[in-house]
Amino acid sequence: MSRLRKIVVAVFAIVLLGAGVLFLKDLRWKAAQRRRDTEYTKILSGYERNLRPGMSRAKVADYLHSNNVNYSLIGWGGDALAYAIKIGEDPSNVWYCDHWTVYVGLEFYPSTAERAEVDPMPTDTLRELHIRKLGTCL
Numbered sequence: 001m002s003r004l005r006k007i008v009v010a011v012f013a014i015v016l017l018g019a020g021v022l023f024l025k026d027l028r029w030k031a032a033q034r035r036r037d038t039e040y041t042k043i044l045s046g047y048e049r050n051l052r053p054g055m056s057r058a059k060v061a062d063y064l065h066s067n068n069v070n071y072s073l074i075g076w077g078g079d080a081l082a083y084a085i086k087i088g089e090d091p092s093n094v095w096y097c098d099h100w101t102v103y104v105g106l107e108f109y110p111s112t113a114e115r116a117e118v119d120p121m122p123t124d125t126l127r128e129l130h131i132r133k134l135g136t137c138l
Contacts, residue, residue, distance in 0.1 A: 029093045036090060036102075040131050043087050044104055048129055057108055058122035071106075073120060076132070080110035081120045090133065100135035 001009075051060055060083070064071055074084040083106040090100040107130075111123035 026093070029091075033090065033093075036088065040087060040102055044129060044131055047085075047104055047106075051106065051126060051129060053126050053128060055126045056122060057120055057124040057126070060106060060126055061122075074105075076105065076107070078107050078127075080108040080124050082107045084132070087131075090135075092135065094137075097137040098135055100133045103132045103134070105130050105132040 050063060063069075064083070064085075069085055071083045071085045073081045076082050084103040085106070086101060086103055088102040090102055092099055105128075107127045108120070108124040109127045111121045111125070
């Protein structure tokens with residue numbers, strides 16, 4: 001076997017091995033992500049059992065306070081400020097993104113059009129619950 005041919009075979013073997021390692025790493029990451037997503041869905045289901053669309057913001061807040069749930073007011077571009085309940089963090093699988101923070105989002109219909117994006121009203125009504133992921137990418 002010529003020297004050039006040995007080098008080509010060695011380089012090909014290294015590239016093939018590297019591709020295999022990356023493929024296995026990606027498979028493991030996806031399996032772990034499926035497990036995390038399953039857990040997030042279970043958490044969301046628990047909130048969906050107790051918080052129904054149409055409930056007032058005051059009743060939702062009472063439920064969250066009585067269960068010692070920490071939440072934040074956040075503007076996600078809807079008609080009224082939402083509640084965000086942090087439930088986890090997902091690692092990024094790409095170099096150009098940071099981790100992803102995972103929330104249960106509680107979005108509301110405003111009870112009045114005046115200052116709905118600024119002042120949450122106790123009479124706002126729950127519109128939907130969902131999982132929301134926020135992160136930073138280049």
